[in-house]
Every structure is written in C-alpha cells, then in structure tokens.
Amino acid sequence: MSSGGITLDEVLAACERVGKVCDPVTASEVGEELGCTRRAALNKLDELAERGDIESKTVGARSRVWWRPPDRSSAYEQADTDDAPAPSSVTVDESLDEIDKRLEAELDKVFGRISEGFYALDNQWKFTYVSERAKELIDAQDMDLVEESFWEVFDDEADTAFSENYRTAMETQEPTFFEVYDETLDAWYEVHAYPSESGLSVYLRDVTNLVERERELEQSERRYRALVEHFPNGAVALVDEDLHYRTVGGNPLDVADVTVEAIENRPVREALPPKLADELVPRYEAAMEGESNSFEAEYDDRTFEFHIVPVRDDDGNVFAALGMSQDVTKRKESERELERALDLLERTERIADVGGWEIDVDTQDVFWTDHIFELLEVDADEEPPLDEALNMYHEEDQPIVEAAVEDALASGDSFDIEVRIHTDHSGIRWLRLQGVPETVDGDVVSFRGAAQDITEQKERERELQERNDRLDSFASMLAHELRNPVTIGQIYSQQLPDETESDAVEYVTEAFDRIEDMIDVLLVLTQGREAIGERTPIHLADAAREAWDKVEAPEATLNIEFDYTTQADKTYVQHLFRNLFENAVEHGGSDVTITVGGLPTGFFVADDGHGIPAGERDGVFEAGYTTAADQGGTGLGLAYVKELAEVYEWEYTVTESSTGGARVEFTNVDQAAPSN
Incomplete structure (x- = not known):
C-alpha cells in the first residue's frame, strides 16, 4: 500500500x-x-x-x-x-x-536497540529464505542455509523450545510467540512464528539486552503489572499519598454509582458515597503504610469484594495504593448453594450410612467422600490406589469386587453387590457396593458409585432366617405329629356304630378332613417343593369340581368353562381350588357365582363379588393376611396358593373380573397329555 x-x-x-x-x-x-x-x-x-x-x-x-x-x-x-x-x-x-x-x-x-532477523521454512522444515540479520543472530554467516533442513543444521534444537513451539504452530496452524535462551550463543531471543500450509515464517530478534532491562524495569512497571495481573472484573483505581484518585479503570458505577470521569483527581472521601468511603479510606491509609488488605461488603443487595494493595517505587517506597472491586454476588450465591448441597450430602451420607466413590478411568486412582473413610475406618489422608483398596475386602469377596469393577469399566454395565470388608476396629463389616459407569459413544468416561454399611441389616436377615428356619422346623414337626392322630381319628370315625347320629359322624369326619387339609397346607408353606409328591397328569377341571364338593356354599354357583391337563399332585391342586373358592364365598357372599376358565397358557378363577381394592392386591397372598380374623380366618389360604404356584413355577396375578369381582390368573402352566 x-x-x-x-x-x-x-x-x-x-x-x-x-x-x-x-x-x-x-x-x-x-x-x-x-x-x-x-x-x-x-x-x-x-x-x-x-x-x-x-x-x-x-x-x-x-x-x-x-x-x-x-x-x-x-x-x-x-x-x-x-x-x-x-x-x-x-x-x-x-x-x-x-x-x-x-x-x-x-x-x-x-x-534504540530494536532489530529483527527473518527466515522461512517450507512444510518439510527446509530453509527457503534467510536474511543476513538472521544469519548473524544464529551465527551462520558463512553458511548457505537455503534447501537445508532446520533439524539437521541445528540438531541440538530438536528437544528445545524451538522444536516444541514450531511443531505446535504447524499442527494447530496458529501463530506462536516465545522467548528462548541459547546457551551456545549466551543470548535471549524473541521469536514470532507464523504458520501456513506451505511452511513457517519466523521473525527472530535478539532481546538479550531487553530481557536484562525488563528485569531492571520490573519495579518501575509494578503499577502496570498490578493493573493487569490483579485486576478482577469490576473497577480499579490508583490513589496517591493524598488519597486522591489519580487513575480509575473498569466500571465503578456498579459499586459506587459514579463514573470514571466523576471521581478522577478527586479525594476519595468526597468522590464516594459516605458508607463506602468510610470502608475504603482507612484501608487506603493502611496501604500507604505498606499493608495489603481485602474485605467484602454489601451494597444494594449485592456483594462486592475489595482488594487494596500498596504500590512501591524502585527503592521499595510506597508512593500509591491500588484499589480493586468486583461484584461477586453470583459467586457468593453459588458458594452458598454449594455449601448447602455439600452439607445436605454429608448429612444424607451419615443418615443413610452411605458414602460416594469414584475411580479415574485413565489413572485408576480412587477418590472417596468423607464418609467412606469413616465406614472403612481409614484416615482421611490415606486414600489408597485401586489395587490397595481391593485388598481391604474380605479374601473371599475380593474376586467378586475385582470382577465387577473390571466388567463395568469394559462393558459400561452397572453393578450392585454385597461384600465384606476388613476394618481396624470393628472387624468384618458388610457393604452394599454399587457402581454406575457413564459412557459416551460406548466408551466409559467416568465411573462413580456408592458404598453403604449394611452390617446391621445382614445381621437382622441372619436372625430372621434362623427364626424362620426354626418356625419351619416346628411347623413341619407339628404337621407330621398331627397327621398320625388325625389318621387314627378318621379310621375310628368310620367305625362308629350305625345308631350314631349321622350329622355328628359327618361333622367329625369333616373336621378330621379339614385338619388333614391344614396339615397339607402347613407342609407346603414350610417345606415348599420338598412337600410336593410325585406329579401325574391331572384334569384341572376335575380337580376344581372335587374341591367344590368340599365347599359348604349351597347358594353359590360354580361354572367350569375349560379343559386343561397339567402335571401336578392332585391333592395339593384341589387344596388350591378349595382355598380360592372359599375365599370367593367369604368375600363375595353366599350366593356368589364363581367361574373357572381357561387361558392360552393356564387358567383363572373369577367371581362376581365385591372384588379386591387395587392397593391391596399385592398383599393378599402374604401369610397372615385376612379380613375375617374374628371369624376364624388364619390368613394362610392364599399364602398356600402363592406357595404352591411358585413351587410349580406358575405365574400368578390378581386383577378385576369382568363383573367387578376378583379374578386370579395363573399362567406359564405346563400342559400335559391327558392320562388314559
């Protein structure tokens, strides 16, 4: 131009x-x-x-x-x-x-000492041009460098700042600037490198004297460095020994509602609102004595952070004070939110007795929240690496933890396991260990989880299991002990004299039969699969009719609308139907109509009674559930139905019938060929 x-x-x-x-x-x-x-x-x-x-x-x-x-x-x-x-x-x-x-x-x-050299390299790192001044600076006056490789001419520069910056500039295609010291020439160089697809243009300047002078200038430039290095987003001001504003930058409107022009060259006390002046003047006076200080103050519902520092001359004498202010309202709000969240997390961890952990997927380093250290009874400064952390688990459980972690890191799948861990003071403790990897494009990028102390829960489960085992043992013993006298009673009831009142004989026989049914129910409830005898093909419709014959409900009606054969024990299946029929009569009324129908893979029993509320359907099969306790209900009938269905691996569910009553469906019932 x-x-x-x-x-x-x-x-x-x-x-x-x-x-x-x-x-x-x-x-x-x-x-x-x-x-x-x-x-x-x-x-x-x-x-x-x-x-x-x-x-x-x-x-x-x-x-x-x-x-x-x-x-x-x-x-x-x-x-x-x-x-x-x-x-x-x-x-x-x-x-x-x-x-x-x-x-x-x-x-x-x-x-007065500015001078530059220039050379150009192509994309193969060969010189295409070298100025005379550049040759002087790199001590190559007698060399013809054009077409020579930079790395061969200066093989000692391969691992220096030249190599790092030149290669980075070519890779990123962004200009770079750096200063480097050459020990061979005992000189400092300022280098500007401008990359392009065709190569690299380099401007080289001997700044040895400049570097030395810059060191000497450091004290005299403190004012400018302070403005650049310490100036937060907000306002900055230089105050002289008379506490007059000499230089003001930034935006003082935010904190003092004044403009730069309005306060420059004015006394601090007169330029600022009284409340702010009362805060700043004593601190500027302290800065003139060499004291730095910081404080926070609130103005108009906003929080500001102030920094006051002394400014010294070449001899170290304070000749001014630099004041900086920053609106930190959002930061303080964020800090309060963070503190609240951390406090909530800490309280939640303690209440739930749970702690969080993270494994760095790149370094395999382990990071724990504070409560993990308490759970493991480890000092907070003893956070171990992953391999040492695995050693803290019980010897039998270490392979389980290691396999879960390795699989999660490889596949991205979560895990939830219960394992034991050694502690210094409490011995062996049980932990519920959960791990949840986070993946991006199929790769695990983070891996976090939680550990919860479930020692007391495991102890309760053990005690409950022992109690259940004892109860099961007692119930089984009782059932077996009762079966013999019941059998004897049934035999003798059949040998009663003919003149014995027929109703009495029928009542006694029915009582013994009912006791025998209860024994069967108890055995199924306590022994499960072990109580079930040999399975034979049975017609479910026949079993339902025989069960209905034992139900005392003369006004009720049974409709059987299916023909399904399966492998089972007929006696126990009859008990299942009888319990369902009696439950329908009990809750649906004496004149209830019961329908047994077929399904693609099973059957259902439905009635036209009052039905079962949706909120109670999940609980009706639990042992002890009954709404007729005052009428002698034991709550074992539907529990038996559930247990028998599970023994035969039938799926069962409670829903509403087409007439608004209850409907119990059984599916996944194996169909067998009928017996001859």
Missing part, C-alpha cells in the same frame, strides 16, 4: 489499535498494522503531529515515537479545525505522573 492510499484517519485508527492512549508507538508498528512501508507511515504520522492530533518525540539517537494524549479528539472530529495554526513544538502532557516518566526513560533505551 502506498502512502498516497492511506488516509490520516486510517493512520490514527492504527495508532489506537497498536497502543492505548498515552502509549508510545513506532512508525514500524503502524506500518505493519496498515500493511505499508515504514516511510509511508512516518510521513502520515508527521502530518498528524503537525495538525495536533498526536504528539511525538525523539527516543535515543535515531528513533522517534508518537502517542495520542487522552485530551485529544480523533482526526475525524477535528476535520473542521484543520486550518488552525499548528503548534510550533510538542511536549509530553504534564499530567503524566512520575511512574510514566520512569517507564518512558527505560523505554527510551529499549527502542
């Missing part, structure tokens, strides 16, 4: 992009920004200086810098004043404070 094609406004805009207000820029920097020569940029900068838009001064022996004072408008805004007489000389604005002067003095020395 020629100088004739560049407007003054474009040059002024380039200055503003290259440097902030009051920051010096060079003609080279502006030319690079505009894509023109340094001379073209220099001419336009001189024109801007002549008409008063920017100021300029000589730096060192040969260099010049330009800057835009904060009180100057842009060239476009001054278009109507171009005819005004140009100032005869330009000086630095007297409002620049002492820090600016010290920084400028150091920058004078830096700008």
